[in-house]
Amino acid sequence: MYNSITVAVAGAGFIGPVHVEGLRRLGIRVKGLLGKDLQESTDACKKLNLEHPYGSYEDLLADEEIDAVHLAVPNVLHYSMVKKALAAGKHVMCEKPLAMTSEEGAELVELARKSNLKTGVNYNLRFYPINLEVKDRLAKSGSRIFAVTGSYQQDWLLYDTDYNWRVLADQGGALRAVSDIGTHWLDLVHFVTGLEAEAVLADLTTVHPQRKRPIGEVSSFTKDSEKEQATETIDVTTDDCASILFKFKGGARGQLFVSQVSAGHKNQLKYDIATQDAAYEWNSERPNELAIGRRGELNQVLMKDPGLMTGTAAPYINYPGGHNEGFPDTFKQCFRAFYDAVLGDTAAGEELYATFTDGHQELVLCDAILKSNAEQAWVKL
Structure with missing residues (x-):
């Protein structure tokens, strides 16, 4: 049933590939990945056998095939990237912490509520x-x-x-x-x-x-x-x-x-x-x-x-x-839920x-x- 979902992952460091593996084990299609630049995206996609390296976050969000975004990027980027994903109509699974401050977090909670999209924090x-x-x-x-x-x-x-x-x-x-x-x-x-x-x-x-x-x-x-x-x-x-x-x-x-x-x-x-x-x-x-x-x-x-x-x-x-x-199983089961x-x-x-x-x-x-x-x-x- 999960094969109807297509996901993209932002982050090519330690935890991004862990997200990719957990998603694939559920049968969820991971179309592509975004690194810090196109070269890192391309290298990571080759290593993980993913079909599409993204050159920018804007390119990822503009991809109409993508239903949900997984954010595995430095903390300072969470707030802005979550806001953009919600505005683009994407479900979001964000690495912890949700944001840099509780004020940012409160704003994201309210934006998520208004969006009617599913949003989660990966406390796996x-x-x-x-x-x-x-x-x-x-x-x-x-x-x-x-x-x-x-x-x-x-x-x-x-x-x-x-x-x-x-x-x-x-x-x-x-x-x-x-x-x-x-x-x-x-x-x-x-x-x-x-x-x-x-x-x-x-x-x-x-x-x-x-x-x-x-x-x-x-x-x-x-x-x-x-x-x-x-x-x-x-x-x-x-x-x-x-x-x-x-x-x-x-x-x-x-x-x-x-x-x-x-x-x-x-x-x-x-x-x-x-x-x-x-x-x-x-x-x-x-x-x-x-x-x-x-x-x-x-x-x-x-x-x-x-x-x-x-x-x-x-x-x-x-x-x-x-x-x-x-x-690795905790990621798969968190994403299952x-x-x-x-x-x-x-x-x-x-x-x-x-x-x-x-x-x-x-x-x-x-x-x-x-x-x-x-x-x-x-x-x-």
Whole structure:
């Protein structure tokens, strides 16, 4: 049923090709791709076996065959490119964060509402089957949630010689570690628990106030051996790590540690949800396992298995138990949910993918986190 949809992807870096792969696995036609210029577009299309390299975003939007646009470009471009896509009548799946500021995000939410087009933010981690299972279990139990603790840690910016456009405030925003990966944790926790933050206390740290930028840009997660080139020293104001406390409506408390300078942590999101009846612990580097703790019973480890997960998770499991599903699968399943909505198979308000409203919520939280760090005080939302 998805073969009636034609999509174009903007972005030829790390994440753009991941979008292409996820879409193709659903049977969605990906006609072409836009890079930073026609040469990059052409090279990427040859590598990915796509038929049409676009020379400009205007050319992409003018293509009447394109039903939807996926934006996998630097953060600073999201706001303007989303506006243009909506004006051109295209559905939009945008990488996170939705925009650079909550004011921009609010405008995009309103434009999306008026357009009657489907719009989403790619918080793909929702679509690990275990996370959908936890969401079901918490909803069905109705058990009071006491606390949510966790972290998101990486090490790809550990050294002052590590560089990417994300470290620049004018390209990625005033927040970096929190915005780039911390918002994944925030979105996932809100989605799974249904909790809503009402106040934050944040402490942000820039471990490397200066970094060595290669003469010429590098891609995300580039190997050390590929970065042997001349450099220039630049000032950095964005956060390398952060500690954040949360007060949630209803009395629950939260604690998050975010870091892109933690050696050995390649891409690890963890949460531990403590409820009256049980605790649920998940680690993205072991995504097919859920640790369930109880006081009066044996602790358990639930392995991803469609025979054991019959609720919300079931449609988003494509392989039997013992056959692991991972990072690329979350893109496919996120896009499955999004294009089900495009095709009219999902009622309004029942979307499992993150909407622009969800994306705006994370921007409002980021504003509060920045303010809290500046004032070194609790900030209410």
